[in-house]
Amino acid sequence: MNSVIEMIEGLGRSVLNALARLGLAGRFFLAILMVIGVPLRRFSLLVRELYFSGVRSLLIIVVSGTFVGMVLAIQGYEVLQRFGSAETLGVLVALSLVRELGPVVTALLFAGRAGSAVTAEIGLMQATDQIAAMDMMAVNPIARIISPRFLASVVSLPLLACMFSAAGVFGAYLVGVKLIGIDDGSFWSQMQAGVDFRLDIVNGLIKSLVFGVAVGLIAVFEGYYAPPTAEGVSSATTRTVVTSSLAVLMLDFVLTVWMFRGLNG
C-alpha cells in the first residue's frame, strides 16, 4: 500500500518538477529577450557565435540536403512513373523540401551539431565558475554569453534551412534529370507552377525561425542550468539534443496544422 502511495507521490513530484522547469525556462527566455539588444549593438559577439553555430554547420547541412534530395528523387520517381507522371517529380521534391524536410531536418541536425556544443560550452563555463566570475565583475552573463548564442541560432537556422532546400532541389535535379532522364524543362516549369512563394517558401521560413528560437532556447537553458559536474554537463548535452528534437517535431505538427490545414478549403 505504501509503495503505491510513494509511486503516486513520485509521479506528482516529477510532473511538478517538469512544470517548474518549464516556468524557469519561460523566465529565462524573458531575461534573454530583455537583453537581446546587446549582441545587436556589439555585433562582434554575434558574428563570433554565427561563425561557430552557423558557418561550422554549413557542410553537414549542404551535404545532407543534397543526399535527401537525391533519395527523394529516386523514391518519388519510383511511385510517380507508375501513374505516368514522372514530370511532376520536381513539384513533389520541392514541396516536401521547402515545406517540411528543409526546416525540420535542418533543425534536427542543427540541434545535434551546434545546440549540443553550445550547451556543453555554457555548462562548462558554469562548472568552472566563469559565469559567476562575470557576475562578480558586474558583467551580465545573460547579455554577454547567453543572448548572442541564442540570437545566432535564431538567425542561422532559417539561412541553413534555405541552403538545405536549395541543395536538395539541386540533388533531385542531378538524379531526376541527369541520371534518370526526366525532361529538363518540365521538371523546372512544373516545380515553378506548384510552389508558391508566400504559401510554401515563406511558411517554411517561419517554421525554421520558430525552430531556431526553440533549439536556441533549449541549448542555452540546459547549459546555464546544468549541474556543475562532469556528469551534469554530459547529461545536459544529451537533454539538449533529445528535448530540441522532440520540441521541433511537435512544433512542426502544430505549425503545419496552423499553416496548411484548410489550404484546400
Next chain:
Amino acid sequence: MKKSKFDLAVGLFVAAGILALVFLAMKVGNLTGLETSEGYRVEARFDNIGGLKVRAPVKSAGVVVGRVDSITLDSQTYEAKAILRIDQNYKFSKDTIASILTSGLLGEQYVSLEAGGDSVYLGQGDRISKTQPAMILEKLISQFLFSKASESTGTSK
C-alpha cells in the same frame, strides 16, 4: 586579425543563405511574372463552383491571365460569388463568358474566359454576367441514369 576571419566567413555564410532563398524564390517558386503585377478585379457569379479553389488559375485559350481572389456565397441569391483578379495587360470584352472547367480528367479546376465581341471592356469591379457552372460528375451520372430509366419505361409501354 582573428576577428576578420570570422567576419569574412560569416559574411559569406549570410550571403549564401540569402542566395539560396533567392534561388528558391525565383527558380523553385513562382515569384516572377503575374504575382507581382497588379491587375483588376472582376466579379463572376456561378450556380455551382464545384471544386474551384482560391488561387486557382484564370485562363483564356489556355493561357493563365489571372487568379481567383476569393470565393463567397451570396446569401440573398445563394449563388457563389467569385472575385477574379486579371492581369492588367489583358482586356476582355463585357460579354465574356466565364466557365469552370477541369484540366485533364482528374486535374484541378480553373476558370476559363471566352472573349465575346463587345467593344466595351471589363474594368475594375465589373461583373461577368454570362457564366457556366462547374460540371458535377454525380449530377451528370444521375441525369444520365434517369434519362436511361425514363427511356426504357417509355419504350416498354
